[in-house]
Amino acid sequence: xxxxxxxxxxxxxxxxxxxxxxxxxxxxxxxxxxxxxxxxxxxxxxxxxxxxxxxxxxxxxxxxxxxxxxxxxxxxxxxxxxxxxxxxxxxxxxxxxxxxxxxxxxxxxxxxxxxxxxxxxxxxxxxxxxxxxxxxxxxxxxxxxxxxxxxxxxxxxxxxxxxxxxxxxxxxxxxxxxxxxxxxxxxxxxxxxxxxxxxxxxxxxxxxxxxxxxxxxxxxxxxxxxxxxxxxxxxxxxxxxxxxxxxxxxxxxxxxxxxx
Amino acid sequence: xxxxxxxxxxxxxxxxxxxxxxxxxxxxxxxxxxxxxxxxxxxxxxxxxxxxxxxxxxxxxxxxxxxxxxxxxxxxxxxxxxxxxxxxxxxxxxxxxxxxxxxxxxxxxxxxxxxxxxxxxxxxxxxxxxxxxxxxxxxxxxxxxxxxxxxxxxxxxxxxxxxxxxxxxxxxxxxxxxxxxxxxxxxxxxxxxxxxxxxxxxxxxxxxxxxxxxxxxxxxxxxxxxxxxxxxxxxxxxxxxxxxxxxxxxxxxxxxxxxxxxxxxxxxxxxxxxxxxxxxxxxxxxxxxxxxxxxxxxxxxxxxxxxxxxxxxxxxxx
Numbered sequence: 001x002x003x004x005x006x007x008x009x010x011x012x013x014x015x016x017x018x019x020x021x022x023x024x025x026x027x028x029x030x031x032x033x034x035x036x037x038x039x040x041x042x043x044x045x046x047x048x049x050x051x052x053x054x055x056x057x058x059x060x061x062x063x064x065x066x067x068x069x070x071x072x073x074x075x076x077x078x079x080x081x082x083x084x085x086x087x088x089x090x091x092x093x094x095x096x097x098x099x100x101x102x103x104x105x106x107x108x109x110x111x112x113x114x115x116x117x118x119x120x121x122x123x124x125x126x127x128x129x130x131x132x133x134x135x136x137x138x139x140x141x142x143x144x145x146x147x148x149x150x151x152x153x154x155x156x157x158x159x160x161x162x163x164x165x166x167x168x169x170x171x172x173x174x175x176x177x178x179x180x181x182x183x184x185x186x187x188x189x190x191x192x193x194x195x196x197x198x199x200x201x202x203x204x205x206x207x208x209x210x211x212x213x214x215x216x217x218x219x220x221x222x223x224x225x226x227x228x229x230x231x232x233x234x235x236x237x238x239x240x241x242x243x244x245x246x247x248x249x250x251x252x253x254x255x256x257x258x259x260x
Numbered sequence: 261x262x263x264x265x266x267x268x269x270x271x272x273x274x275x276x277x278x279x280x281x282x283x284x285x286x287x288x289x290x291x292x293x294x295x296x297x298x299x300x301x302x303x304x305x306x307x308x309x310x311x312x313x314x315x316x317x318x319x320x321x322x323x324x325x326x327x328x329x330x331x332x333x334x335x336x337x338x339x340x341x342x343x344x345x346x347x348x349x350x351x352x353x354x355x356x357x358x359x360x361x362x363x364x365x366x367x368x369x370x371x372x373x374x375x376x377x378x379x380x381x382x383x384x385x386x387x388x389x390x391x392x393x394x395x396x397x398x399x400x401x402x403x404x405x406x407x408x409x410x411x412x413x414x415x416x417x418x419x420x421x422x423x424x425x426x427x428x429x430x431x432x433x434x435x436x437x438x439x440x441x442x443x444x445x446x447x448x449x450x451x452x453x454x455x456x457x458x459x460x461x462x463x464x465x466x467x468x469x470x471x472x473x474x475x476x477x478x479x480x481x482x483x484x485x486x487x488x489x490x491x492x493x494x495x496x497x498x499x500x501x502x503x504x505x506x507x508x509x510x511x512x513x514x515x516x517x518x519x520x521x522x523x524x525x526x527x528x529x530x531x532x533x534x535x536x537x538x539x540x541x542x543x544x545x546x547x548x549x550x551x552x553x554x555x556x557x558x559x560x561x562x563x564x565x566x567x568x569x570x571x572x573x574x575x576x577x578x
Contacts, residue, residue, distance in 0.1 A: 075447050078449060094553060111430075
């Protein structure tokens with residue numbers, strides 16, 4: 001009997017003739033925070049898409065909390081407790097920041113259709129309750145004063161944080177962050193590190209983060225481990241210091257040293 | 261008075277059907293050019309309930325709407341399962357409504373051949389043979405009662421608007437909006453696309469069905485030629501002009517699009533050309549529609565009131 005929350009076994013996916021992900025295995029204990037890095041095109045986002053079943057794998061197994069989730073629809077997987085953010089932000093552009101977060105709470109409506117039409121006291125109570133919880137999440141990511149701004153009108157960095165809040169609203173156990181620090185400068189990265197650490201410690205999520213900013217990954221995963229992907233295959237697994245001194249990883253990122 | 265009554269009644273009926281299209285096209289982002297089909301189904305069904313079964317008129321309207329809603333699953337389930345969207349879904353709805361209309365065109369001959377059939381699969385339909393003859397095919401379903409009047413229509417419009425508002429501001433409605441804005445993100449955040457779209461289509465077809473019923477009981481007869489693609493495109497035009505994610509927009513344009521052809525009767529046949537032209541203009545200059553994203557609320561009344569009130573104050577001071 002294993003205690004893993006997520007167990008990805010020998011995952012493989014082919015896009016036509018290209019093997020985008022090759023025999024990748026990942027095991028996660030509840031509450032862990034791991035990093036997933038690799039050069040462009042290594043298949044990192046593809047792994048997230050496979051876990052949330054946006055793409056169907058060619059072979060392999062994905063078990064979440066001991067149950068096989070392969071072939072379940074993305075919305076079902078979300079309801080089971082896996083939520084994610086996107087590399088290219090996918091907020092609902094014309095909805096306000098508050099409405100974006102709120103959606104995460106009621107994507108599976110909490111009252112019946114008949115109650116929706118006559119808005120019974122119970123339905124109203126649920127809505128007030130949801131509103132409170134959504135505002136709490138917005139406060140956590142420091143977006144409370146922007147709660148009524150349209151998502152598309154927010155600056156880029158705030159959109160990333162809003163996406164995180166929306167993902168948290170679905171009440172996940174496993175949170176997949178796809179390049180949360182993309183396009184941020186050093187100051188913003190430091191704020192983000194603080195925020196992600198706060199989320200991880202207060203909400204007790206298990207988290208996987210894809211990131212290119214090495215200082216962000218090395219800082220956040222310092223007590224944990226980092227998976228390195230290259231060309232679809234798992235190149236190395238280890239603590240940040242192990243990864244930094246791993247010759248295979250250095251070769252994947254910087255290329256072969258010239259010997260002549 | 262009679263003429264104005266007619267305009268109010270026809271406008272009100274159009275508003276109810278346009279609200280249905282607004283829920284599906286404006287809020288869920290699914291284009292439909294087949295709502296005339298749902299109007300036909302609801303209209304004929306509620307007429308049958310009243311005339312053949314003696315069901316009271318308001319209940320028959322609701323039953324007709326429900327019937328149209330259930331029929332919408334015939335097209336909705338396969339279309340949403342196979343993830344038809346955009347133009348492809350619109351074409352599917354068009355096909356459904358044209359098929360409905362053609363079936364209704366032929367009810368009389370179908371009924372007659374069932375009545376005279378001696379054997380075969382037609383025997384299964386023997387009990388509904390006489391009913392099909394009564395529906396009359398292209399000749400129309402005649403001499404219905406006509407309880408629809410201005411009062412009934414105004415009450416129906418107010419109720420329709422109220423319940424549409426309740427729906428789109430509920431958790432179901434907000435999920436619909438999320439789908440219209442980013443389907444992939446909505447699904448990843450846990451929205452069940454199939455279920456949510458089916459609910460939106462059901463509610464939408466229900467509205468169209470009720471509108472069809474009101475129409476049947478206003479004209480006191482029904483013919484399939486009421487429910488051509490022209491009717492469907494009128495309804496879509498109301499929503500596109502009126503604005504997406506708005507209820508008040510389609511209500512206003514839904515009414516105007518009935519009143520206008522009435523006022524310009526000599527141009528009535530030209531209206532499709534004029535619509536086409538207006539469509540292009542609206543798409544270029546205001547792709548979200550005239551009142552797109554304008555929520556139905558009465559703040560603007562308060563703002564006007566304040567303006568007038570304040571102006572009054574300043575003039576007193578000055």
